[in-house]
Amino acid sequence: MIHYEEFVLDNGLRVFVHEDESTPMAAVNILYNVGSRDENPDKTGFAHLFEHLMFGGSRHIPVYDEPLQKVGGENNAFTSPDITNYYITLPAANLETAFWLESDRMLSLSFDPQVLDVQQKVVIEEFKQRYLNQPYGDVWLKLRPLAYQQHPYRWATIGKDISHIEEATMDDVKSFFYKYYLPNNAILVVAGNVTVEQVKQLCTKWFASIPAGEPYFRRLPAEPIQTEARKLETSAKVPLNSLYKVYHMPGRFEPGFHTTDLLSDMLGRSKSSRLYQKLLRDTPMFSSVNAYITASIDPGLLVIQGNVNKGVSLEEADAAVEAIVHEFIDQPVSEDELAKVKNQAEATLAFSEVELLNRAMNLAYAANAGNPDLVNQEAELIQAVTTDDIQATARKVLRKENCSTLYYRVAE
Incomplete structure (x- = not known):
């Protein structure tokens, strides 16, 4: 049984707290309600590209990993067709460092053209290594569009084509960020040796001032029932x-x-x-x-x-x-x-x-x-x-x- 308490900030950020006094650690998980299914069919791979860009520096923090490592923390992220998820584990005594880092990323990326260029190259290389140059690597590039005719699950998280990432512009990146990376399109879960009151205070300090954006209502085409093999x-x-x-x-x-x-x-x-x-x-x-x-x-x-x-x-x-x-x-x-x-x-x-x-x-x-x-x-x-x-x-x-x-x- 996972016990939890929930509250919502005025900007729409939903926060869940799971208290566990048996551990000296804390986990801070931010889920953004955007995955590859939300992409423009002509600009796929953006959700995954953003996972990379979110580690490339934010408005006030040029290097994300360094301050986290100094307080004994670790972090990572993953993208799926449904969501993009970022997580940190660190000693509970240093919990505020995670709030500082994640709130600054939610507030705004640095939008550094050099970071975009570097991460585009990283993702393109990943596309080649994992999907094109590895035995059976392209299976899901072929299976998805075979199984799905209408629903955006028909392309893989990495994207339909390398060119979609190669041709991504800074305007594309900003548009994606300000549509999906919003407090009212995110869920924050804090678990471990923490208290609800402590988390409320930290949320008020670090997240409450981030403005909400336009609500995102998903209107995806339903996949028709398959009627022939x-x-x-x-x-x-x-x-x-x-x-x-x-x-x-x-x-x-x-x-x-x-x-x-x-x-x-x-x-x-x-x-x-x-x-x-x-x-x-x-x-x-x-x-x-x-x-x-x-x-x-x-x-x-x-x-x-x-x-x-x-x-x-x-x-x-x-x-x-x-x-x-x-x-x-x-x-x-x-x-x-x-x-x-x-x-x-x-x-x-x-x-x-x-x-x-x-x-x-x-x-x-x-x-x-x-x-x-x-x-x-x-x-x-x-x-x-x-x-x-x-x-x-x-x-x-x-x-x-x-x-x-x-x-x-x-x-x-």
Whole structure:
């Protein structure tokens, strides 16, 4: 259970405090309600670029990391299709340093042309290294636009094309910042050896004077229900042929999410999963195979992926996976099999909440979805899933018409 108290500043900044006297540390997490799904289709990769720019100096602080390191703190950030998240961990005695740093970044970046130039080059190099020059690195550059026809999940967080980052101007950067990097478009979570009153005082001192901006109301195109199977083939210099199958599924906080999550665990989470047992242990068609979900806020994807052993064709591998998928549709699962994946899921959840920072992040994520109490309902929702739910979800999600398949071949 993650206990918390909440208050809102006059400028719209929502603040959550999770007190934990058992640790000498504090975690400060700021979630901005902007991800790659919010980008202009002709200017993608900006949310990720901003993650980099936010470390390039702000109005009064030219070097972000240096003062934090002096007080024993660490920081990082990540961008997803849904959010951009910045976090700091430091001794609770030095909490105010985190408030000083984060409030100055929220107030304004330095908008230094040299910083923009440097970070553009960094992101472009990352695009090349991780997505273009790495085996299978471009998979999601191909899978996303195959699976999504309308929704902006159709491009990866890094962006659709390098040129979008290369051609970014300072005006583009300022426009993005002043639209999304606002106190009324952010959630601040402070966790650890802190008090609510202490956090209120620091928020009043460091954040209250930052002006609110125009509220951002998300109006994204909904992805139509997929009504026919899709298929794409590609090839590159990769070690083995690979199979990717993706199925549309409910969003992170929608009904049916946890059922689909557990279904994916049964398919391919561990060595006791069906894909592993039947396609690696019993009949070694794959060198690796697993299943997982994207867990995005808007309707996401259940993914099955595997590297196919030499001597096995992609068509044979695909047919073998389809046979296992159809078992879920045609035959009820056992209570024992469901109980096993429930226990795995609950153990993962409990382990994640040991870390103070994870508690802060999970609270911020649930609050951003509209209901912070969701952070404490996970175990209950997992346990509520029944074997009938699994089979009904399998019939809905694992339909052939709901699947997009990518054959990734070894280039000859």
